Amino acid sequence: MKAIGYDNPGAVDGTGALRMFETDTPKIGPRDLLVRVKGISLNPVDVKLRAVRAPENGPDILGFDAAGEVVKTGTEVTDYKVGDEVFYAGDVTRPGTNAELQAVDERIVGRKPKSMDFVEAAGLPLTSITAWEMLFDCFRLSEGGGAGHSLLVIGGAGGVGSILIQLAKKLTNLTVIATASRPETQDWVRRMGADHVIDHRGDLVAQIGELGLAPNYVAALTATDQHWPAIIEMIAPRGHVALIDDPEGLDIAPAKPKALTISWEFMFTRSMFDTADIEVQRDLLNRVSALLDSGQLVSTVTERAQELTVETLTTAHLRQESGRVIGKQVLPGF
Known part of the structure; x- marks a missing residue:
């Protein structure tokens, strides 16, 4: 599958910065979903990690917001099935959303708002x-x-x-x-x-x-x-x-x-430590989804790219680093 990652920590436009590459389809665990990513967004954590975290085994795939479609389920999955439309923020210890496919624990995944397309919905989870x-x-x-x-x-x-x-x-x-x-x-x-x-x-x-x-x-x-x-x-x-x-x-x-x-407050704590109440994030995302569909909450997206490329993702990182982004930036999947 296609993915965008980086090889060395540092500036987004420096040596070893974001690049496109091919990698294996993620293997899923018993409670995992394999999701075809159709929308992503940028958060400060993306630029913070890219600046300081050195990849350990090949390029590091960032991205901590996504909306997409379930294409495969683990053997112990109970809440979702193939074809379901979902949104989530993922796990900082696992490969991110800047890829065609991503494995994610079903207990931190919510149902995508029906009133939004995948790209818009990706701006809300984290x-x-x-x-x-x-x-x-x-x-x-x-x-x-x-x-x-x-x-x-x-x-x-x-x-x-x-x-x-x-x-x-x-x-x-x-x-x-x-x-x-x-x-x-x-x-x-x-x-x-x-x-x-x-x-x-x-x-x-x-x-x-x-x-x-x-x-x-x-x-x-x-x-x-x-x-x-x-x-x-x-x-x-x-x-x-x-x-x-x-x-x-x-x-x-x-x-x-x-x-x-x-x-x-660190929203990755529940997934990092597999806390006893990890499924709270599923439940609150489903509640947020319902509030969005009923019009009680509105989208916070203000910047939307037309395609996902190294160039558009780099531009999004630079915008995030500027500190002048209002609301959220989103991009489509591959």
């Missing part, structure tokens, strides 16, 4: 899982909960922020404050449903003060180390911070007087 787990695993909110409390989303116009705002507004009673700095990103987060928009390039503490709010929950999606002092100052006592980025270091001692809770 960010939806991340946002859902922040709200309901990290913050331990319940659906319909959060009344009288507020959530601050730092980096609201990115992929995770775009769906997190929507999920918080549709499934909880939180007041949502989102940060965005450019007019177009501010307009975008308002479209996603944010109640208030502030500029993360300005004084966050002063802007939050003007709103008369002290966030009970903070979703730190980007530049957490830069905003850390402001987060500590403006969050409500006994508040909760959940972060997804990779700060070099955080001094958590100042969080003690307010008795804050600090959580990491």
Whole structure:
């Protein structure tokens, strides 16, 4: 089968960067599906891994979002059959979605929204899982909960922020404050449903003060180390911070007087460690799919390539590295 991978970590346009190659069809395990990939998307994890992770056995195939059709099932698969249309975010320890075919555990796979084509649907899984787990695993909110409390989303116009705002507004009673700095990103987060928009390039503490709010929950999606002092100052006592980025270091001692809770969200944890509740990701993806089909959630896709080639994927990586992508980028399969 065809795939796009890289041979050496480093710049996407450097030596050993993305290239097309032929490789064997993946072998599937008892709980695996073999999926013909028909749509993929880009996430920050793609560019982070490409920059630092050295391939061990030939080119490393990236890609952590896909939608496609099941072409083969493992001997113990119970939820899917050949011909089913699915979407998923995959497993960071296995070959990725930038290939014709991919093996994926059925327990982290959801049914593709019927209202979307494969390419559009590929823009939702990873960010939806991340946002859902922040709200309901990290913050331990319940659906319909959060009344009288507020959530601050730092980096609201990115992929995770775009769906997190929507999920918080549709499934909880939180007041949502989102940060965005450019007019177009501010307009975008308002479209996603944010109640208030502030500029993360300005004084966050002063802007939050003007709103008369002290966030009970903070979703730190980007530049957490830069905003850390402001987060500590403006969050409500006994508040909760959940972060997804990779700060070099955080001094958590100042969080003690307010008795804050600090959580990491990493959506690959369940698949990496085959946790007892791994199937939660299947269930939440199916719920997101139903919410999309009913119109309660909307697509976060803003950039769509017309074909999958080394050139278009390289361009997508460069766009992701720019930090200026609004929502999600998607590409078709081979």
